[in-house]
Amino acid sequence: MTGAPAVSAQTAAAQVATAQSATFAVENMTCALCPVTVKKAMEQVNGVQSVRIDFAAKTATVVFDPAVTSVEAIAAASTDAGYPAAVRG
Numbered sequence: 001m002t003g004a005p006a007v008s009a010q011t012a013a014a015q016v017a018t019a020q021s022a023t024f025a026v027e028n029m030t031c032a033l034c035p036v037t038v039k040k041a042m043e044q045v046n047g048v049q050s051v052r053i054d055f056a057a058k059t060a061t062v063v064f065d066p067a068v069t070s071v072e073a074i075a076a077a078s079t080d081a082g083y084p085a086a087v088r089g
Helices: 003-018 034-043 071-080
Strands: 020-026 048-054 059-064 085-087
Touching (some): 034 071, 071 085
Antiparallel strands (some): 020 059, 048 059
16 A cells, blocks of 8 residues: 555645646735735635745735646735735745
8 A cells, every 4th residue: 555645645646746836916904904814715716735925025925736727816815805016026
């Protein structure tokens, strides 16, 4: 039964290899609850693997699978929650 864990490890490695990261500038974050709302909105997008909010910098760094979603879809989720977001860079 040693074959099953190796397959899982290979699958995890493939997911990491295809993941991309993007940093978004997020408007309207003015209170302690704002980052929680932005994070939840972005995490609900299929293909998003992680979201890290920097309240002081007003940014969100998102790791996602580009085969499943796009930076536009992630930004739209934040915008729809009341926090307009745009890819920084």
